[in-house]
Amino acid sequence: MPVRRFDPQALLLARRECGRKQAEVGVLVGVSGARVSAWEKGHSVPDPEKLPGLAKAVDRDLDELFPRDGRPDLADLRADAGYTQAATKELTGTKTPGPVAAAENAKHRLEERYVEALAAKYGVSVEALLRAQERSFGIDVPEPDETEPPSPRDGEGLPETLAEKITYLLEQLPAPLSDAELADLGNGRTGTEVLTPGLVRDLRTGAVRSAEADALDALAQALDTTPLIWSQDADVQRVIAETLLLKNEIAALAARGGERQGLSAELLQFVFDEVDKVRAETQSGGGATARP
Incomplete structure (x- = not known):
């Protein structure tokens, strides 16, 4: 799982730049101001599903503030949508989060009836969710729009700024x-x-x-x-x-x-x-x- 990189100082600077206090950010994220302080000091790390709300609370793009190396798997998509694994039972209409937990842990793939509902809640296409599922099972499926970056030697491609x-x-x-x-x-x-x-x-x-x-x-x-x-x-x-x-x-x-x-x-x-x-x-x- 390519976990997003959390930088305490980056969070601190972003919060100061947007002019919000720790307590204000905490209210937006659903935690105490003391918890935000602990994150900024590096004493603890936010749960993955807290990162989207945290980035929004300090007016930053999620990928910019908490970048991730690699392509997302199922757990990544869930966290990026702000859901805990326990909360997925409500998304699938089941009594337990078992179906999602099994897929994230590479035990059983999702039943077809859950795929469309989860994709909608996660804010991705069905195809993107299925690609992420394969990555959870150790199959690194590339995104369809991925291409090789242009070489700086090609035409006017030399970096300037x-x-x-x-x-x-x-x-x-x-x-x-x-x-x-x-x-x-x-x-x-x-x-x-x-x-x-x-x-x-x-x-x-x-x-x-x-x-x-x-x-x-x-x-x-x-x-x-x-x-x-x-x-x-x-x-x-x-x-x-x-x-x-x-x-x-x-x-x-x-x-x-x-x-x-x-x-x-x-x-x-x-x-x-x-x-x-x-x-x-x-x-x-x-x-x-x-x-x-």
């Missing part, structure tokens, strides 16, 4: 990283405390379009790249993007003993030299290039 670059670089990592993990990694590699999960999230989603140089440097370190990648200079962007792609260095980093390391000194020097060449060609009378 800060959010697009972060998303692209995240896709190149050997394993997915949460906003909190990126913040910890960047801070650890630079020996600073400039990144927070909330800032990383806002930069990744485009809610914030710029940041201080030290924060961007830490983010570059966490993403195994050079801070030059954030440059708005079109020539610099082109050189770095083509360098990373044509040299296939990101793939090499992923295979380098299973460890996450920064770009090699050789590649960094290559990037700097290429940037110097481009600037020398495009800027007449320019001085020496400043390097971070």
